[in-house]
Amino acid sequence: MQSLNRFRCLSPASLCFRWLASRGSCRKLFIGGLSYDTNETILKDAFGQYGEIIEVKVICDHVSGKSKGYGFVQFTSEDDAHIALKEMDGQSLDGRNIRVTYAHKG
Secondary structure, eight states: OHHHHTTTTSOHHHHHHHHHHHHTOTTEEEEESOOTTOOHHHHHHHHGGGSOEEEEEEEEOTTTOOEEEEEEEEESOHHHHHHHHHHHTTOEETTEEOEEEEOOOO
8 A cells, every 4th residue: 555655746747757657768759640642751850859859660551561540759868759649639730730759579
């Protein structure tokens, strides 16, 4: 019961952030709803204004080579990733409103 008491004053968003932080994935973002024309350069240019990026990856079909409409951006800093998530989620990129969330393993 004591372990639950320490989280009593935390908001659901704060609890989620703590859970994600414990998983070590707070620097990597999932970007969904990408235009099929969006490439890694466009994604890096859009997110690079929020901090130093380690890796950008647009996921493509291995047969056709066409984008599947989602990708990942990994920052060097958790703070930069958090700001990018807040600023870019729901914004228009290449004519599409994108969804930005923390990436998770699994």
